[in-house]
Amino acid sequence: MRLRRVIVVFAAAVGLSVGVPQAISAAYAAPPAVAVHATAGVQALNVIPFIEYRTCSGQTTHWVDVDIITASGLQDWCFGYDGTWYFNPPNNVITSVCPGNNKGRFTYIDPSNGKRDIFTFTPGAEFYAHGGVKAVSLQITGWSGNDSCTS
Secondary structure (H helix, E strand, O other), X not given: OHHHHHHHHHHHHHHHHOOOOOOOOHHHHOOOOOEOOOOOOHHHHHOOOOOEEEEOOOOEEOOEEEEEEEOOEEEEEEEEOOEEEEOOOOOOEEEEEEOOOEEEEXXXXXXXXXXXXXXXXXXXXXXXXXXXXXXXXXXXXXXXXXXXXXX
């Protein structure tokens, strides 16, 4: 937990020094089974940081809406801003991804063959997996337009 706080403080300081006002709240808002992972070194600045997470059941949003199977049942989790989110078991069975107005990629393991696959998304695209897939990561690289998702 201390390492996570150090990473969050470092990333926030870097963000403020380059003029990015968003705080990194995802590390604290996420359920314990999901975490934002950082790598060491200067390259980490390209994949850390400003992705945010929130629950969004029953809402219309421009964020990436992910339908995820949890111990509590099917939930809608939304992700916004640039960055990469790594999913961890048991909260990694995804039935659909609606990108809203976002661009990026969703990496998952196809249960039919056990291999990794990538859904590259743009605004308006949708991903459905009957029975679910094992989520590995969600990367948001940008956004444009007004496409939205209703959970």
